[in-house]
Amino acid sequence: MTSAYIALSYWDVALAAIFLVLNGALSLLLRLQLERQLAISALRMVVQLFLVGLVLKTVFAIASPWLTLLIALVMVGFAGREIRARQERRLRGVWGYGLGAGAMMLAGMIVTTTALTTQIGPDPWWSPRYALPLFGMILGNAMTGISLALDTLTTTVHREKLAIEAQLLLGYRRFDAVAPFTRRALRAGFMPIINSMAATGIVFLPGMMTGQILSGVDPAEAVKYQILVMFLIGGATGLGVLGAVLASVWRLTDNRHRLRLDRLGGPAA
Amino acid sequence: MASELRIEKLKTALIGPIDLRLGAGECVAISGPSGAGKSLFLRAVADLDPNDGEVFLGDRPRSACPAPDWRRAVALVPAESGWWADIVADHFSGGRPDPALLSALGLPDDAASWTVARLSTGERHRLAIARAIALGPQALLLDEPTAALDPAATEAVEKLIRKLLGDGIAVLLVTHAAEQAERLGARRLRLENGRLAGPAGAS
Structure with a gap:
């Protein structure tokens, strides 16, 4: 029972911004001084997403393993910067960037590669249409966990x-x-993924699943995909957090x- | 058991080089202006800060000894004590302090069951001394051991130090009180700008 996917016109998309514009107007009216930030971040989102759509379209068309790897590395680079930025005190030198980014990359790549080659199994296994979104979801969650853990x-x-x-x-x-404090850091890093696994399906429907359902996939199939992705995210976040924290204690x-x-x-x- | 403590060309980024020899059962009292590096000197002997040089306990060089073993043999009690559990007893090896040791420091037996949060500064410091002595060290490094104590507690701590000296334990202490050094029969040295500058009072 796959229903048709409803394509959106640019006009539909623009219309959806009405409520955000309303928020901006309210902010002006109430002198909340949020309108600037709101406008800038909304604009950033639009530009970034258009660009990424363009990049993905090109990468899918070229379908080269090396280009796919390059994009994955660029993603790691940005996520690593984000981890570094979210720490109040960080290790001096390359360690401040390297430990978090390294642990995240290692965990993310191991888990993504395993999932692609054994469970999802696209042909070829590195097909950017599967590899990049999956790696992105895993990376994003590992990044949140690792930055919380290292900051703690x-x-x-x-x-x-x-x-x-x-x-x-x-x-x-x-x-x-250092063990009591290592434990505290690990708990901080694991908490978001534990909470999100526990609340998924009751408190919120995960974005990926919602997206699949909206694009016409059978909910039962979307659920299967989501569970798989949650397991992968949980596994990678755990490995990444553990690796980053232990390496930092060592340092x-x-x-x-x-x-x-x-x-x-x-x-x- | 009794061993001498020999410090050779001990150096960190901020202090030294320092040479000093303490016989078994000898007490040396270090004084000097604040910021001279007295606490850093004790930390370097305990190998708590990166340092160059060598320290011998008897004929055993520190470099041949794992750091945890070294710190149990050459125990440092810093001026400010740290606590990581809620209950006092959990800070003692084996989880129960020797009541005789506590009473020697003027503390009641049930001090072991106290919560750390309710300790006064003086109680904290005496308990920190007790947990270090409970390790059975052969040398003791004390940073201002009685600065936070009232006269009665000071007397108890000095009496305990004299007993340890009698057992052959070398004691290196930082103190501002010349009378204390005298009461302990200590050799007095002065530390200035990170270097030992001869006997105290001579400058």
Whole structure:
């Protein structure tokens, strides 16, 4: 029972902006001073999405594995910057960018590649029409988890310096001394995906599933896809968060079991 | 068991080089202006900050010793103590402090079951000394051990230090009180600009 996909005209799309314009007018009227930000971000969204649509169209048409990989790497690059920007205190040098981005890339690529080659199985397996949206969803969630976890870790370790050093002075090993704070960081990183799995289907319908249903796919099929994607997202986020946090703990301490806050930068301005 | 503590060309980015030898059961008291690096010196001996140079406990070099083992043998009590659990007892190895040790510091037996949040500064500091001594160290590094204590508690801590010295434990302490160094029979040294500058009072 696949119904027809209803194509939208540009006029339909523009009409949908009416309510946003209304919000802007209200903001002006009530002096909320949100209208500028609202307008800019709406405009950014439109430009970015048109561009990405253009890029995807081209990439799908060219269908080259190397181009697909290149786009994936560019996505990692932007997500890595986002992780770095969301941390109040970050590791000095390349570590501040590299650990988060590296863990995210590794986890995302492992999970995406496995799903493409075994479960979804497009032909060829790297087909950009499947690989890029899937990688994007996984990356976005891993990014949120990792940035929350790293921000929690660095802020807590910085605040709990006395407690950590007290344990080191009593002969605790470095990973033991930081363990309570590592756990707190991991919990912060896992929470969004745990919450979203628990609330999915009751509190909200996930965007991907909604999109598939709107474009005429049988809801039962859309649900299957969504569950698969949720598992992949959960798995990749977990791996990414774990990798990024453990690597950061390793970098924040040294092999003489010292706390190395000198490797942590000051608070971001 | 009793061993001497020998510090050779100890250096960090901010202090040193420092050479110092403490015999078994010897007490050395370091004084000096604030910012001279007294606390940094103790931290470097405990290997808590990156440093160059070597420290020997008896004939055992620090570099040949895993850092956790070293810190149990050469125990540092910083001026400000850190706590990571809710209950006092959870900060002691084995989860239960020796009542004799607590009473030697003028603390009641049930101090072990207290919550850390309700401790006074003086109680905190004495409990921090107790948990370090509970490790059975062969050398003790104390950073202003009685600065936060009232006269009675100060006396209890000094009595305990004298007992440890009698057991052959080397004690290196930072103190501003010349009388305290005298009461402990300590050799007094002055630290200035990150270097040992001879006997205190000589400058």
